[in-house]
Amino acid sequence: MAASGSDNAGAPDGAPAHPSTAAAPDRRRPPRPPLPGGRFARDGSLAGQIAKIGLLGLFTALGVWAVLPLYLGGNWLGIGLVVAVVGLVYYVYLSKRAVPAKYLVPGVLFLMVFQIFPVLYTMSTSVTNMSDGHRGSKEQAISAVESLSVTRTADSQEYVLTIAAIGDPETGELVFLLTDREGGTHVGDTDGLSELGGATVEDSGKVTDAFGYTILTPAEVNARSGELEEFAVPTGSGAGIRSSGLSTAYEGRALRVYDESCDCVTDTETGVVYTADDERGAFYDDEGGRLPQGWQVNVGADNFARFLFDPAFASSFFSILLWNVVFAVAVTGLVFVVGLAVALTLHVPRMRGKVFYRVLVVLPYAMSSLAMYLLWRDMFNTDFGVINQILGVRIDWFGSVWGARVAVILANVWLGYPYMFLVATGALQAIPRELGQAAQIDGATPWQAFRHVTLPLLMVAMTPILVATFAFNFNNFNAVWLLTRGGPLFSDNSTAGATDLLITYTYRLAFNEATAQYGYAAALSVMIFLIVSVISVMSLWRGKALKEMD
Amino acid sequence: MRIRSAPAITGIAAIALMATACTGGGDSDTEGGSAGGGLTIWTDAERAEAVEAAADEFAEANGIEVSVDTVAFEDMQGDVLNAHQAGNAPDVFIGAHDWTGNLVRNGAVQPIELPQDKAALLDETSLEAMSFDGQLFGVPYSQENLFLMRNAELAPDAPETFEELVETGTELKDAGDVDEVLSMAVTQEGDPYRMNLLFTSGGGYLFGRDDTGTWDPTDLGVGTDESIEAMEKVAEYGEEGEGVLRRSIGLENDAALFYDGDTAFFVAGPWNLADAQEAGIDYEISAFPGFEGGGPASPYIGYQSFFVTEGSENSALAEEFVTNYVTDTDFILSLYEIDPRTPVQTEALESVSADDADIAAIAEAGADGIPMPSIPEMGETWQPLGVAQADIIGGADPREAMEAAARTISEQIGE
Numbered sequence: 001m002a003a004s005g006s007d008n009a010g011a012p013d014g015a016p017a018h019p020s021t022a023a024a025p026d027r028r029r030p031p032r033p034p035l036p037g038g039r040f041a042r043d044g045s046l047a048g049q050i051a052k053i054g055l056l057g058l059f060t061a062l063g064v065w066a067v068l069p070l071y072l073g074g075n076w077l078g079i080g081l082v083v084a085v086v087g088l089v090y091y092v093y094l095s096k097r098a099v100p101a102k103y104l105v106p107g108v109l110f111l112m113v114f115q116i117f118p119v120l121y122t123m124s125t126s127v128t129n130m131s132d133g134h135r136g137s138k139e140q141a142i143s144a145v146e147s148l149s150v151t152r153t154a155d156s157q158e159y160v161l162t163i164a165a166i167g168d169p170e171t172g173e174l175v176f177l178l179t180d181r182e183g184g185t186h187v188g189d190t191d192g193l194s195e196l197g198g199a200t201v202e203d204s205g206k207v208t209d210a211f212g213y214t215i216l217t218p219a220e221v222n223a224r225s226g227e228l229e230e231f232a233v234p235t236g237s238g239a240g241i242r243s244s245g246l247s248t249a250y251e252g253r254a255l256r257v258y259d260e261s262c263d264c265v266t267d268t269e270t271g272v273v274y275t276a277d278d279e280r281g282a283f284y285d286d287e288g289g290r291l292p293q294g295w296q297v298n299v300g301a302d303n304f305a306r307f308l309f310d311p312a313f314a315s316s317f318f319s320i321l322l323w324n325v326v327f328a329v330a331v332t333g334l335v336f337v338v339g340l341a342v343a344l345t346l347h348v349p350r351m352r353g354k355v356f357y358r359v360l361v362v363l364p365y366a367m368s369s370l371a372m373y374l375l376w377r378d379m380f381n382t383d384f385g386v387i388n389q390i391l392g393v394r395i396d397w398f399g400s401v402w403g404a405r406v407a408v409i410l411a412n413v414w415l416g417y418p419y420m421f422l423v424a425t426g427a428l429q430a431i432p433r434e435l436g437q438a439a440q441i442d443g444a445t446p447w448q449a450f451r452h453v454t455l456p457l458l459m460v461a462m463t464p465i466l467v468a469t470f471a472f473n474f475n476n477f478n479a480v481w482l483l484t485r486g487g488p489l490f491s492d493n494s495t496a497g498a499t500d501l502l503i504t505y506t507y508r509l510a511f512n513e514a515t516a517q518y519g520y521a522a523a524l525s526v527m528i529f530l531i532v533s534v535i536s537v538m539s540l541w542r543g544k545a546l547k548e549m550d
Numbered sequence: 551m552r553i554r555s556a557p558a559i560t561g562i563a564a565i566a567l568m569a570t571a572c573t574g575g576g577d578s579d580t581e582g583g584s585a586g587g588g589l590t591i592w593t594d595a596e597r598a599e600a601v602e603a604a605a606d607e608f609a610e611a612n613g614i615e616v617s618v619d620t621v622a623f624e625d626m627q628g629d630v631l632n633a634h635q636a637g638n639a640p641d642v643f644i645g646a647h648d649w650t651g652n653l654v655r656n657g658a659v660q661p662i663e664l665p666q667d668k669a670a671l672l673d674e675t676s677l678e679a680m681s682f683d684g685q686l687f688g689v690p691y692s693q694e695n696l697f698l699m700r701n702a703e704l705a706p707d708a709p710e711t712f713e714e715l716v717e718t719g720t721e722l723k724d725a726g727d728v729d730e731v732l733s734m735a736v737t738q739e740g741d742p743y744r745m746n747l748l749f750t751s752g753g754g755y756l757f758g759r760d761d762t763g764t765w766d767p768t769d770l771g772v773g774t775d776e777s778i779e780a781m782e783k784v785a786e787y788g789e790e791g792e793g794v795l796r797r798s799i800g801l802e803n804d805a806a807l808f809y810d811g812d813t814a815f816f817v818a819g820p821w822n823l824a825d826a827q828e829a830g831i832d833y834e835i836s837a838f839p840g841f842e843g844g845g846p847a848s849p850y851i852g853y854q855s856f857f858v859t860e861g862s863e864n865s866a867l868a869e870e871f872v873t874n875y876v877t878d879t880d881f882i883l884s885l886y887e888i889d890p891r892t893p894v895q896t897e898a899l900e901s902v903s904a905d906d907a908d909i910a911a912i913a914e915a916g917a918d919g920i921p922m923p924s925i926p927e928m929g930e931t932w933q934p935l936g937v938a939q940a941d942i943i944g945g946a947d948p949r950e951a952m953e954a955a956a957r958t959i960s961e962q963i964g965e
Contacts, residue, residue, distance in 0.1 A: 133652075229865055248873065385798075485738070490941055494934040
């Protein structure tokens with residue numbers, strides 16, 4: 001074993017200095033250890049330089065590609081971030097000083113992009129009311145309220161529309177050339193409607209030529225879609241002629257108007273005033289009625305508080321949590337016991353046809369679990385399922401609480417034990433048989449030999465795998481969703497099912513037919529993350545203790 | 551070259567590469583913008599071919615480019631909403647009419663002014679179904695509704711009432727010709743879409759309507775006496791009663807029961823037609839019968855529709871496409887060829903019905919149908935109502951179950 005003195009060799013400043021660099025100390029710079037790669041890294045081969053140029057160029061192109069949409073969206077923080085990352089990469093790979101960083105930067109960047117950013121995003125979503133009807137900002141909600149309320153006025157005219165411009169088709173002022181039902185032609189601009197004389201009109205009512213106006217092609221019109229959407233020919237009293245497609249126009253009016261001074265929306269038809277409620281993120285009238293379009297607001301810890309303290313949600317949450325733990329423990333435990341038992345059986349040296357049995361045992365593991373779950377679902381069917389038919393019983397598997405729970409555990413043990421068998425077989429083969437034999441010579445029964453000699457050695461290798469299996473099953477979405485979809489559900493609490501795991505419950509909240517509640521689902525995800533982390537860390541810590549004891 | 555300058559050279563070269571990448575990216579971008587090219591349409595794979603053909607024609611007529619992307623139908627609504635939020639939504643997409651309310655409250659679709667001559671060609675109910683707050687939000691082209699598919703060899707006559715259906719089915723079952731009286735998917739979580747047939751016939755209702763015929767979310771019918779009585783009637787045929795309706799029949803086995811000849815009656819939709827023909831069953835289509843002395847068994851009607859997203863960069867072309875091309879008879883017929891559904895455009899329906907007896911029969915079976923409510927509150931009803939209905943069929947007390955469902959729904963709507 002190494003002497004304790006070299007234990008801090010990993011620390012950078014404790015690293016033994018190379019004699020040659022140490023012998024020539026620079027006054028400004030502290031003595032530095034030689035770079036890995038030595039002279040090679042300094043000069044660099046031509047191919048290396050070219051590869052470096054290529055990779056840096058590619059990375060920069062990636063950065064530019066990322067900046068463009070951010071620039072269009074006016075997201076300066078995002079641009080700053082991208083520039084900083086690109087700058088950092090340039091600094092790290094062009095400087096000779098940041099050698100360890102050269103190895104660390106790619107990994108750290110990937111960790112940030114694929115791990116930390118999603119977690120932070122989920123966390124930031126969890127403190128908002130983000131859900132259907134509350135997805136965007138208040139400005140978006142207001143513009144949706146106004147633009148979606150533009151309706152055709154009661155006695156409105158419908159016109160055949162030709163879109164034209166004064167002068168240049170790309171920049172000239174937009175005008176509408178309108179043909180009414182009687183065949184009269186008008187020209188409409190932002191000032192209003194006036195007569196148009198001397199235009200050539202097709203049978204369809206489309207104007208093909210008018211003096212002083214450039215008729216736009218569909219592609220030219222489309223290029224100015226944004227302008228067109230804002231464009232209306234005023235016809236008095238708040239109404240205006242708007243386009244609908246390229247060849248029709250109608251007189252319409254925005255029924256709902258936002259007023260900044262009172263932060264409210266007035267419905268001009270019914271006279272109802274909807275006032276903005278910035279805590280709930282929607283416009284409400286006096287009677288509690290709301291406009292459908294709302295916006296995202298920060299709700300702080302409300303989402304967490306709801307499932308921890310609101311009696312209705314809390315009872316669902318804690319009963320699901322309890323079942324979730326029971327499920328993960330039961331599946332992990334049974335899978336371990338069954339897998340180990342089979343492994344021990346097939347470990348007997350005199351056994352014949354071991355390969356054949358091993359292939360048989362591993363079969364479930366080799367098949368698609370997705371298809372297997374669906375197959376098991378059909379096998380558990382009360383009236384048509386194979387299981388009830390073979391047993392000659394009528395167990396309501398998926399309709400009763402414990403029937404469904406047993407079914408889910410059974411199917412998952414069947415699917416999971418081959419993996420545990422494979423791991424246990426490997427671990428068993430690493431334990432010298434002599435140890436067991438020695439114990440037997442000492443007078444131990446086979447059970448005692450297994451319990452006190454083989455099992456502890458086995459557990460050293462198996463503990464981390466058991467922890468991983470537990471964490472996996474804790475969030476094993478497919479295992480439940482494909483079999484029971486979290487059911488059975490009962491009418492007295494139809495959101496939380498008897499076999500629901502936290503993850504299936506979250507999924508149902510976020511993505512079922514009802515309102516998608518992303519904020520609340522994100523809060524649950526954060527809770528799951530915390531629970532799994534705590535359990536895993538604790539078990540691994542205990543596993544480590546086991547190892548040290550050994 | 552001095553060693554010190556090597557990093558500098560590398561940096562300059564990389565920046566030069568970046569510059570080329572920059573202009574390259576910029577070029578393609580401006581191309582897309584100035585030509586006004588990219589009208590993007592999202593459709594599901596089944597209809598992609600027909601939509602592409604129409605899109606090509608449209609592109610040629612207007613001198614622009616149109617790209618058609620396929621998205622799974624069940625993911626369409628969520629994908630459109632997410633893409634809209636991220637600012638890269640398509641300009642036009644195909645969806646179901648009952649998404650309208652949710653799309654509108656997320657501000658993801660824009661109202662469409664359909665010229666009166668085009669609107670006159672479409673079924674009026676379909677336009678009402680596509681409307682929200684008095685505004686039209688999509689152009690419908692086809693409809694679908696549930697119907698009764700029966701095995702004409704086993705049951706030559708269409709039953710007039712549900713009781714008659716049960717009687718015929720039970721006789722066949724007692725004679726050993728079939729195993730099941732009726733194949734109607736109930737599922738463990740309930741299926742309010744199918745159950746609506748018996749629910750409305752028994753007098754139940756989901757939402758009331760106001761004077762103008764629009765759905766009134768404040769008038770929730772789930773916990774009312776009428777609805778409870780309707781479910782009591784349904785319960786007579788449940789697992790504790792006659793055993794005609796059972797939770798063990800779900801979407802994974804309902805069709806198979808009929809195709810295998812294990813039942814003479816099957817609650818089917820247009821999506822089952824192709825398989826039924828392949829199974830070689832001598833089937834007939836008729837309206838699903840209601841209870842004796844009860845109201846008509848109304849199937850929900852779902853409309854397939856083209857939507858224009860709000861804030862689309864090509865809104866002028868998108869509007870032009872849905873108002874003028876989607877309402878075109880030839881286009882609707884070409885969609886029908888590829889994906890047979892009942893057209894809502896009168897001319898197209900007439901031409902299809904003349905050749906296709908199934909479509910004519912399905913349209914007739916949908917005569918008593920009501921459009922599925924498209925208000926956003928509808929989304930909150932599916933799960934609680936379905937669970938209550940499945941619970942009742944499994945033997946739960948109808949009053950307790952329906953009242954519990956009503957409580958859950960009103961709580962969720964109130965949020």
